[in-house]
Amino acid sequence: MTDRQITPLLELDPDLGLLLAEDRLQAAEGELRVVVHSLDAGPWDAGRLSGASPDHVGMLVLDGVLAREVLVSDTVSTELLGPGDVVRPWRVHDGSSLLRHQVRWSVLTRSRFALLDRRFGVELSYAAQHTWGIDRLSPEQLAQCIAETHGPELVAAAEPYPGAVEVIRGWRAGGHTIHVASHRAPHAHDHTAQWLERIGLPFDELRCDYGKVDWAAGAGIGLLVDDSPVNLLAARAAGLHAATLRHPWNAQLCAREGIACAEDWPALGDALVPLLGQWRVDGGADDNSGRA
Secondary structure, eight states, X not given: OEEEEEEEHHHHOGGGGTTSOHHHHHHHHHHOEEEEEEEOSEEEOGGGGTTSOTTSOEEEEEEEEEEEEEEETTEEEEEEEOTTOEEOOSOOSXXXXXXXXXXXXXXXXXXXXXXXXXXXXXXXXXXXXXSSSOTTSOHHHHHHHHHHHTSHHHHHHOOOOTTHHHHHHHXXXXXXXXXXXXXXXXXXXXXXXXXXXXXXXXXXXXXXXSOHHHHHHHHTOOEEEOSOHHHHXXXXXXXXXXXXXXXXXXXXXXXXXTEEEESSHHHHHHHTHHHHOOOOGGGOOOSOOEEO
């Protein structure tokens, strides 16, 4: 599976909007966005999706041809699927069946499909996120999003902010201890550690749990770098220095005393030179050691 991208649904299949009133059509054109995947020709292990929630709408075939074969004893029934068909390869029943059977999927020609999951149609614009809460998703949907984001596949595919690794390397070279505390479930620890090692970010401790500010205050941490306004304010209340990259949801805190703020990581490193010392290799590392 390749070429993951997000595209307006009606741009991919305009016919879906033919029966909509003008106002509904305009809303759908702006709000209905889907993830598009591509599949190369060959056998398709759709069984990996068998445990997906039946709440998902399905996978809309955009182009190409797929074959679904159902084997019952020595009889094979084949269904061909193409553009406009909706595929649901996950279980929608409890798995019981009157007849024992096997389902095989094949991609006959390179195909694309739009993933119509239970969240499709909800656009969470970065620029429009002026609060820390996300009220366009239900608590259950938000929890599912977070769980997926912290899963092994998406963590492994993530890329660090430009300059983040270099700044943190500079702090470490200057004698600071680096603690990485991530607000995610403990079972995410191992694949998070593997990702940190892959990108070359040095750290002395990795914690995957909840309540990072209380832990940091108790452990004698001097600086918390975070993007949550809740954590930034709690850090200041606990006597910690705080720093963040500027985001729409925390920009109002950038004027507060004791909270360093910058547009990118190199600028943040420069803003923290009075506290942590020089991070740039060509500028040399100060002897201002401590715990960050």
